[in-house]
Amino acid sequence: MPLHPLEPMPAIRRLETDRPDLFAVEISGHVAGSDVENLYGLLEGAYAVHDKIDLLIRIVDEDGFDREIASDTIEEGRAHARQHVRRCATVGNSRIASRIASIFSPSPQVDLRHFNGDEEAEAWEWLGATWVE
Secondary structure (H helix, E strand, O other): OOOOOOOOOOOEEEEOEOOOOEEEEEEEEEEOHHHHHHHHHHHHHHHHHOOOEEEEEEEEEEEEEOOOOOHHHHHHHHHHHHHHEEEEEEEEOHHHHHHHHHHHOOOOOOEEEEEOHHHHHHHHHHHOOOEOO
């Protein structure tokens, strides 16, 4: 179903990659609770297909997060990410990347690296993947 012209575009969108066990997303705009819940649903689908995944989060033009995002939703997402994510690369805004990193802390099972926006190619290389645009 197409979006109504007055509905905001989702702030989190999935990026296609050449690796089935790599889940990549782009964050652009204001992140609402519905965006986070949609992201967690997509991740749960990825976990169902692949017990372990790598994750790339590309932060393009982030404009804040809703404060009303349910803490139980965040805690459940955090627990599942710690069980299923091997490596996570964040690309872009380091302030937001540090918030994302807190999802995995303190989890020695997740190898987490941050790349500045001009280092995006290195992030994809670190994960052994390419973005299929």
